[in-house]
Each structure stands twice: as structure tokens, then as C-alpha cells.
Amino acid sequence: MLRGVGVHDTGGARLATSAESAMIRSRKGSTGGRTMPLVKTALIYFDQAIRDGSIRKAADNLHIASSAINRQLLGLEAELGVELFVRLPRGIRPTAAGEALLGCIRRWHGDAGALKDEIARLKGGVRGTIRVAAAESLIEEVVPRAMARVRERFPLVDFTLISGDNYRIRSELTAKDADLVCAFDVTEGARTDTLHRITSPIGVLMPVDHPLAAATDGLTLADCLPYPVVAPGLDWLKHSTIGRLFQEAGVPFRVVAQVERIGMMKSLVRAGTGIGFISMVGVEADVAERRLAWVPLRRGIVRPVTVSLLVRTGFVLPLHVGVFVDALKAELDWLTRENGGRRASALAVPAAVRDGAAA
Numbered sequence: 001m002l003r004g005v006g007v008h009d010t011g012g013a014r015l016a017t018s019a020e021s022a023m024i025r026s027r028k029g030s031t032g033g034r035t036m037p038l039v040k041t042a043l044i045y046f047d048q049a050i051r052d053g054s055i056r057k058a059a060d061n062l063h064i065a066s067s068a069i070n071r072q073l074l075g076l077e078a079e080l081g082v083e084l085f086v087r088l089p090r091g092i093r094p095t096a097a098g099e100a101l102l103g104c105i106r107r108w109h110g111d112a113g114a115l116k117d118e119i120a121r122l123k124g125g126v127r128g129t130i131r132v133a134a135a136e137s138l139i140e141e142v143v144p145r146a147m148a149r150v151r152e153r154f155p156l157v158d159f160t161l162i163s164g165d166n167y168r169i170r171s172e173l174t175a176k177d178a179d180l181v182c183a184f185d186v187t188e189g190a191r192t193d194t195l196h197r198i199t200s201p202i203g204v205l206m207p208v209d210h211p212l213a214a215a216t217d218g219l220t221l222a223d224c225l226p227y228p229v230v231a232p233g234l235d236w237l238k239h240s241t242i243g244r245l246f247q248e249a250g251v252p253f254r255v256v257a258q259v260e261r262i263g264m265m266k267s268l269v270r271a272g273t274g275i276g277f278i279s280m281v282g283v284e285a286d287v288a289e290r291r292l293a294w295v296p297l298r299r300g301i302v303r304p305v306t307v308s309l310l311v312r313t314g315f316v317l318p319l320h321v322g323v324f325v326d327a328l329k330a331e332l333d334w335l336t337r338e339n340g341g342r343r344a345s346a347l348a349v350p351a352a353v354r355d356g357a358a359a
């Protein structure tokens with residue numbers, strides 16, 4: 001709104017007590033009505049005339065008579081009680097009062113655009129991109145399920161997914177290239193805030209017919225020692241709780257392959273190359289569909305991994321991003337309730353339960 005805007009010219013002769021309120025007009029019905037402007041006509045004409053530097057050029061661009069623009073501008077000056085522009089041989093230029101009014105008009109245009117976007121969101125017509133930086137195992141299952149929930153409500157929203165190690169993921173957030181981080185064992189920093197956090201136990205990934213798949217009360221490292229291991233690569237280990245399992249446990253595992261991606265680990269384990277140590281997050285669908293088996297390690301052997309949702313400090317979540325965050329929280333909380341500390345070699349993942357949690 002433009003009410004209460006004080007403007008004055010360089011001579012300081014007069015000070016306007018107020019400016020006319022910007023007149024918000026509604027869109028006419030679909031019976032051939034045209035879209036009405038959100039700002040008073042005289043203000044639109046004034047803005048255009050100053051941009052073009054000429055009333056005549058503004059009239060050409062607006063497809064109206066120059067006399068109509070001139071009449072509106074004179075009326076605006078009379079209404080505000082101040083001179084807004086000076087006439088030159090080849091056009092016009094704003095006075096200091098005109099510059100002040102222009103600033104108000106252009107800020108209003110920005111606010112009006114934001115208002116239209118928000119109204120579109122409330123109508124379900126949201127457009128926008130949600131930029132998510134996440135660990136690959138989360139992008140395998142959890143993030144896509146949350147994305148599907150958002151797109152049911154906002155079909156015009158799209159996503160950009162960024163994957164990598166924790167250093168890259170955090171960097172994407174602090175560099176403002178991502179709206180949200182969803183990652184393992186990443187800590188809150190000076191420029192980030194934690195929106196949600198869960199823990200997930202580490203277990204052993206194996207083929208469904210593996211001898212260890214029959215365990216009912218968890219596994220020890222001694223149970224795993226006779227079998228070859230598909231281990232995470234150095235970058236993965238460096239930023240993960242699983243790294244402590246290999247570096248501090250003092251158990252001489254027979255590592256037959258090192259991988260940097262969860263997809264590689266699942267493929268090698270499924271082929272019988274070895275067993276893998278990983279949390280349940282990211283393998284739940286493979287386990288539910290009996291492509292793989294997963295059995296948790298017994299409590300106390302290694303601490304659970306932490307999965308966190310982080311945003312930049314001060315970042316105000318737009319409506320569609322907030323809905324996505326809520327969907328992610330629901331997915332992660334479901335994993336905590338259903339999978340935490342349990343044997344999961346044949347865990348079912350009922351869609352109805354997930355959908356109810358994320359609704």
C-alpha cells in the first residue's frame with residue numbers, strides 16, 4: 001500500500017501528507033473479463049512515463065492517448081499536493097518527490113507479485129522448485145516417497161536432487177544451492193538449523209538365503225567375521241558412523257570390495273560377493289520385496305546413525321517446501337517406528353500406514 005508515504009521535491013516547498021492507497025482490484029470472471037491492475041491507474045501511468053522518459057512514448061507503449069496520461073498525472077499531482085516531474089524539451093524527469101513515489105510503486109509491484117504467488121499457492125496452483133541435497137541412500141527410497149506426497153498436492157512443483165558426501169551436501173546448503181539437507185551424521189553448524197532428527201540402527205545386509213538371515217536376536221561382529229565384506233569407500237567411511245565400526249572395532253574383516261555408492265553395495269551383496277554394514281534407511285524396499293535381507297547388530301556394538309533435516313538459519317519455508325519437509329518427517333518417523341532395533345529380513349512396508357503417517 002502507498003498510504004502514509006511522505007514525498008517532497010528538492011525545493012522543499014511542500015510535503016504530501018499521504019499518497020493514495022493502491023487500489024487492489026479483483027480479477028473479473030471468466031466471461032471475457034480482462035485482468036484488472038493491482039495498482040491505481042495514475043500510478044501505473046506515472047511509472048511508465050518515467051521509465052520511458054516521455055508521456056508520448058508511454059502512451060505508445062500503453063496504447064492509449066497521451067492526453068489521457070497527462071490528465072491522470074496532473075490529477076495525481078493535485079491529489080498528492082506536490083510536483084512529481086518536470087517537463088523538458090524532449091521529455092520529462094522525476095523530481096525528488098517523484099523518485100520517492102516511484103520507489104513506493106516499484107516496491108508495491110514486488111509485493112503484488114508475491115501476493116499473487118501466495119494466492120496461487122493457496123489455490124493449489126503452486127509453481128516452484130524444491131532443491132534437496134541428500135545422501136544417496138535417502139534418495140533411493142525416502143526422498144522419492146516424500147516427493148510423491150508433495151506432487152499429489154502441488155503437481156506443478158518440481159525438484160532438483162543433489163547427492164554426495166556430507167561435505168558436499170553441507171556446502172550446497174550454506175552456498176544457498178539447496179533449500180534442504182537430508183543426510184546421515186551431519187551436525188548443525190553456525191549457519192544451519194535442524195528441523196528434525198531420527199536415529200537408525202546399523203545392521204548387516206545380506207542375500208535372503210544367507211546363513212545369518214535366520215538370526216532372531218541380532219548379530220555380533222564375531223558372527224560376521226567368517227564372511228567376506230563389501231565395505232564403504234574411504235570418503236563414505238570418513239563421514240559416517242559406520243567408519244568407526246571398521247576403524248575402532250579391531251575386528252579383522254575380510255574386505256573383498258570397497259564401494260562409494262549404496263547401489264553398488266546392494267548389487268554386490270545381492271550377487272553374493274559379501275555382506276555389508278549399513279542402516280535400514282535406503283534398503284527397506286529391497287528387504288520388503290525380499291531382494292535382500294537385513295539383520296540389526298546387537299545394541300552397544302556401534303551407535304546408531306543419525307538422519308537429520310537441516311535448513312539455512314533464517315530460511316523461511318515457502319508453503320510447498322514446508323509440505324515437503326512434513327512429508328520427509330513422516331517418512332523418517334515411520335522408519336523409526338517400524339524398523340528400529342528389529343530384525344528386518346522380511347519386513348513389509350504397508351503403503352496405507354505410510355500414507356496415513358504423511359497425510
